[in-house]
Amino acid sequence: MRSTGFISFASVLALGAGMAQAQSARDVIDGYADLAEAKYTDSLDAARVLDAAIDAFISSPSEESFAEAKAAWLDARVPYQQTEAYRFGNPAVDEWExxxxxxPLDEGLIDYVDTSLYGETSEENNFFRANVIANPEISVGGQSVDAGTITPELLQDLHEIDGVEANVATGYHAIEFLLWGQDLNGTDAGAGQREWTDYAADDCTNGNCERRAEYLAAASDLLVSDLEDIVAAWGEDGEARTNLDEMSDGEGIATILTGLGSLSYGELAGERMKLGLILHDPEEEHDCFADNTHNSHFYDAKGIQNVYLGSYTALDGTETSVPSLADLVQSVDPALHEEMTAKLDATMEAMGAIKDRADTGTESYDQMIGYGNEEGNALVQGGIDALVDQTRTIEALVATLDASEINVEGSDSLDNPGAVFQ
Known part of the structure; x- marks a missing residue:
């Protein structure tokens, strides 16, 4: 992910008079960890369903089994996006995420691309057109990679190879590209149009169907393995939970607020939404191949809300409820709690309007950010404004709850828009 700056929200907090007892703050911190474990466990369960659907498709490729694999990918994004408020402030998550x-990823590292829009070369990325699927042996910029057998270990070695962040070889978006292919529609209607026959043993389209299936299977297996790691990190004696246990109450509350503020402001409002709106660039879509960005953004915002409220509903309907930041704020400053919940509701309404526009088929997110689309642009800007507005109340929470000083991630697109074009 890109990070272009920081805004600092400092506070002098002392868990003192008029505030809940320290044990209540500790209950909230423990509840925050429990909620993380529930969310990541749900993400893992959904990834296992996705993995099974991919295995079934590879075993018997067809239009129907391909559609089922893509539907499983879309489902898997729902719980995962609700975990992202845990990334900021928790080093164990940020280092893993x-x-x-x-x-975004330079998909030419992985597979064939249409170069009319993608381009032939990149000055920044030697592996821009490496095409691992087509090339069992890769020799680029003096580096030689044996890709004869595509395994999870190979994908780990390729991930961000040459120190280039755009060389994304693993994770949800690599799988997304392999399922949907490039979206060549710009800001016009339409997602990626990869055919299931790209994986067919007979009548294979675009060549290398067996190796493409190997890559998809390896990426799916690795996603499951990586999610198992993060579930363990939030379990008893796991690294992420232990880190919180070793913090003071003020530091633990600060960690929670860092996650909420950083995702709300710099990451979601800034890098994922405002940047694309300024540039009117569909390449700034988060789930660009599947045209799923409206859901990605919506569930990111939902994740902020459910961390504050201490509640989460899994894909199977299982509900998790924990001692929450909301409980703590309400005990200290009921008016501020009402303000925060109102701001969160306003954000969900704004993000819901974007989601509804896409879900009803009116237009996808990449169309909404297109140049000259006043109505779509306004909807996206409404979501940005709501996220920025709720971040200001998160600032007030910091000043009320006696947390340690925090740094909330910023974004040039919000803080210095002119720099975006430099």
Whole structure:
């Protein structure tokens, strides 16, 4: 992920008079960890369903089994996006996250591309057109890679190869590209149009169907393995939970607020939404191949809300409820709690309007950010404004709850828009 700056929200917090007892703050911190474990477990369960659907498709390729694999990918994004408020402030998550959700990616590293829009070369990326699927032996820029057998270990070695973040070889978006292919529609209607016959043993389209299936299977297996790691990190004695246990109450509350503020402001409002709106660039779509960005953004925002409220509903309907930041704020400043919940509701309404526009087939997110689309642009800007507005209330929470000083991730697209064009 790109990070272009920081805005600092400092506070002098002392868990003192008029506030809940320290044990209540500790209950909230423990609840925050429990909620993380529930969300990542749900993400893992959904990834296992996706893996099974991919295995079934590879075993018996057909239009129907291909559609089922793509539907499983879309379902798997729902719980995962609701975990992203845990990335910021939790080093164990931030260091891991790039394995599963890095974007944007130079898809020419992985497979064939239409170069009319993609381009032939890149000054920044020697592996821009490496095409691992087509080339069992890769020799680029003095580096030689044996890709004769495509395995999860090979994908790990290829991921961000040559120190280039756009060389994304693993995770949800690599799988997304392999299922949908390039979206060549720009800001016009339509997602990627990969055919299931790209995986057919007979009548194979675009060549290398067996190796493409090997890559898809390896990427899916690796996604499951990586999610197993993060579930363990939030389990008893896991790294992420232990890190929180070792913090003071003020530091633990600060960690929660860092995640909420950073995702709300710099990452979602800034890098994922405002940047694409400024540039009117569909390449800035988060789930660009599947045209699923409206859901990706919606569930990111939902994740912020459910961390504050201490509640999460899994894909199977199982509900998790934990001691929450909302409980703590309400005990100290009921008016501020009402303000925060109102801001969160306003954000979900704004993000829901974007989602509804896409879900009803009016237009996809990449069309909404297109140049000259005043109505679509306004909807996206409404979501950005709501996210920025709720971040200001998160600032007030920091000043009320006696958390340690925090750094909330910023974005040039919000803080210095002129720099975007430099």
């Amino acid at each position: 790039g394995k599963v959700n890095a974007w």
